[in-house]
Amino acid sequence: MSAGIDQQDIKREKILEAAYQQFLHYGYSKTTMNEIAGALSMSKALLYYYFPDKSQLYIAVTRKLANEYLKTIEDRISQLTDLKEAFLFQVNTHHNFIVNNYNFFDFIRLNEQNLPDEIWQIINQIRQTEMELLGNTIIANVKEGKIKPVDNPGEVVDLLLDALQGVRVGATGFKKNSFPKIEHLDEIHKKRLLLIDIFIRGLMN
Amino acid sequence: MSAGIDQQDIKREKILEAAYQQFLHYGYSKTTMNEIAGALSMSKALLYYYFPDKSQLYIAVTRKLANEYLKTIEDRISQLTDLKEAFLFQVNTHHNFIVNNYNFFDFIRLNEQNLPDEIWQIINQIRQTEMELLGNTIIANVKEGKIKPVDNPGEVVDLLLDALQGVRVGATGFKKNSFPKIEHLDEIHKKRLLLIDIFIRGLMN
């Protein structure tokens, strides 16, 4: 007897939630399928009934997180008319997203060179949505005459997002790594606010 | 009988030059001390007479390269009064420096996380010199009223240099790595020019 598609979805959700907690706490490689199953009081084999393999489970959790992130910025940025406010919202939301899920992303940090396509799709999807949302805000601001005309709004947004990504900490004996340590995230965030300030000013009329 | 300090320096220079060529061609880990000695038709033991070990030899070559780079930008940027020209010169020189020595830096790319202190000192020295030179140019431009007053000129330069570092390529199915592939350097360079354009504009009165 079928428990129904609803029940199946609920169980899938429960698995995603438990997996998320484990990945967040221990990181990808240190959490085993047995542990996830144990946290749910179910057998490991059942996990494989709902998800094809461990990486697909991780990817599904990542996709869920990404969707939440996208919903947050879509809802808000589409409402904002002020370009600076829009970018500030992006940076702040992004900052919180990274801080709150820092350990979860160790998989991405460690496999930086050779990530599965699905992860890149998600990353690219986020970037593209940000480019569209913020690009539209730029277009609106150009029409209002607030900022000077721009050849390619998407290109400008992409450039600023890259530039923001490049911001690192440079304290005393500083060593710049590709992925910032968690203790540097706040300082980086501050610098990004300054960068937005100058960059947006550079776009204004 | 001493050959004199001059002769010793000349030999040291020859070793540095040969080592540079080997490192540039094969990268750090794939070049052996035997090969360097062989290229100079001298014994490996002699290398150890002039340099304490392989890493110190690599560091000495790096220091030499860094000094050439620094001399180039010091000579020019201290002459320039236009802020944008100054930053453009930095970016162009930096671009050439990376393109011309790409393979040489594989040591730095591969050991990104755990570089010897001496390498970081060199990196920091370059950054600090750039900050001073470009910071001075900013100060001069502020005095002339060309750009608006800035709280901390060094901070602004540091921010822009970080931002420039962050620029990456984003072609079709793009995968952003911490170190750009050599084939992407030209595209990155173009984007950096745009970033400078906007950023400098954001500083202007």
Add this chain to the structure above:
DNA sequence: TATTTGATAGTTTTGTTAAAAAAGTCAGGA
């Protein structure tokens, strides 16, 4: 039939050891 599991098969990681290669040292020669 849909869901679940214990048992088990297959794969990856980890640890061990030996051989090879390269780094690094040194007594002695010019």
Add this chain to the structure above:
DNA sequence: TCCTGACTTTTTTAACAAAACTATCAAATA
């Protein structure tokens, strides 16, 4: 002081077994 051949020590590589984990499946349950 400058230089080398021979030597020692350290690092890298390869092979292989043990352990840990991923993934599968026949059978049980509901």
